[in-house]
Amino acid sequence: MLALFHWFEATQIGIYGRRSSYFFPAVEVVHLFGLTLLLGTALVLNLRLLNATMRTQSIAEVAGATKPLLWLGATICMASGLLLFLTEAIKCYYNVAFWYKMGLLASAIVFQLAVHQRLRKAPSTSARLIKGAAAVSLALWFAVAVAGRAIAFV
Amino acid sequence: MFILELCRRIQATPFATQLLESQYAWLIIESAHVIGLSLSVGLIVLTDLRLIGGFRRGEPVSDVLGQLRPWLLSGFALMFVTGGLLFVSEAATVMASPWFKLKLLFLLLAGINAAWFELTLGRRLQSWSHLDPPPAAAKIAGWTSLVCWSAVIGLGRWVAYAHT
Numbered sequence: 001m002l003a004l005f006h007w008f009e010a011t012q013i014g015i016y017g018r019r020s021s022y023f024f025p026a027v028e029v030v031h032l033f034g035l036t037l038l039l040g041t042a043l044v045l046n047l048r049l050l051n052a053t054m055r056t057q058s059i060a061e062v063a064g065a066t067k068p069l070l071w072l073g074a075t076i077c078m079a080s081g082l083l084l085f086l087t088e089a090i091k092c093y094y095n096v097a098f099w100y101k102m103g104l105l106a107s108a109i110v111f112q113l114a115v116h117q118r119l120r121k122a123p124s125t126s127a128r129l130i131k132g133a134a135a136v137s138l139a140l141w142f143a144v145a146v147a148g149r150a151i152a153f154v
Numbered sequence: 155m156f157i158l159e160l161c162r163r164i165q166a167t168p169f170a171t172q173l174l175e176s177q178y179a180w181l182i183i184e185s186a187h188v189i190g191l192s193l194s195v196g197l198i199v200l201t202d203l204r205l206i207g208g209f210r211r212g213e214p215v216s217d218v219l220g221q222l223r224p225w226l227l228s229g230f231a232l233m234f235v236t237g238g239l240l241f242v243s244e245a246a247t248v249m250a251s252p253w254f255k256l257k258l259l260f261l262l263l264a265g266i267n268a269a270w271f272e273l274t275l276g277r278r279l280q281s282w283s284h285l286d287p288p289p290a291a292a293k294i295a296g297w298t299s300l301v302c303w304s305a306v307i308g309l310g311r312w313v314a315y316a317h318t
Binding site: 025028029032033035036037038039040041043044047053054055056057061062065069142145146149150153 | 181184185188189191192193195196197199200203209210212213217218221222225304307308311312315
């Protein structure tokens with residue numbers, strides 16, 4: 001595993017990222033833009049499921065409008081996140097927050113695709129179950145962000 | 155310069171020193187600031203997109219704005235309180251940074267844009283809320299807000315890099 005991380009760090013992008021003094025902060029700003037879009041839309045979608053906002057609109061309507069933005073935000077985050085990772089792969093390997101973040105990210109994506117969307121679309125799902133799924137989804141996405149921020153601190 | 159002197163005094167207060175030297179308080183406040191950003195700016199992006207006509211077109215602008223406003227304002231309160239505390243802890247340091255001054259400028263522009271929107275278009279929301287596409291003035295307000303807030307985020311990140 002460590003050998004793999006050494007290989008990541010030795011990629012052309014990784015080398016370039018470490019040599020340039022603007023690469024990392026510039027990509028980080030893009031990462032923040034993606035985060036804003038991802039968390040903002042996750043918040044609106046899940047608050048709608050919790051009946052806390054946009055009550056005049058159906059869940060399907062709000063989900064239809066937020067879903068493309070949510071995945072756009074997630075894609076921007078993951079693409080820019082990969083670039084950041086390549087410039088400091090070894091540091092990440094020894095960083096406990098990084099591993100928490102990856103675990104939480106995988107959980108958030110799997111939960112969103114496998115549980116959240118299915119529950120929302122199934123006609124017989126109880127309102128309580130949908131609300132539970134919304135709370136879990138919100139908690140997971142915010143935990144990813146918290147763990148990500150913690151990479152710089154631990 | 156008066157402002158710089160004031161910032162020096164703020165940074166020299168025992169409260170500011172304690173904040174900066176505390177092991178956890180500063181990290182927690184800083185994290186809350188960055189993640190609270192997604193709460194407030196994320197919702198601003200969605201309302202801006204509605205003004206431009208790129209999100210929930212079928213729903214009246216007044217609905218989207220009214221429904222998201224309480225969440226948006228709570229996000230803002232979090233941003234202002236945490237941002238204020240971060241500023242106090244390093245007032246003179248950041249005030250010396252040109253990036254920070256630019257950030258304040260864009261923050262001010264975003265505020266002026268929002269106030270202008272509220273006082274003009276916001277006053278007669280019902281008369282154009284259903285229009286699709288939205289009026290040009292609403293689109294301009296939406297784009298201005300998007301640009302200003304993107305700049306605030308970018309410059310905010312740059313402040314931290316410039317002085318480390």
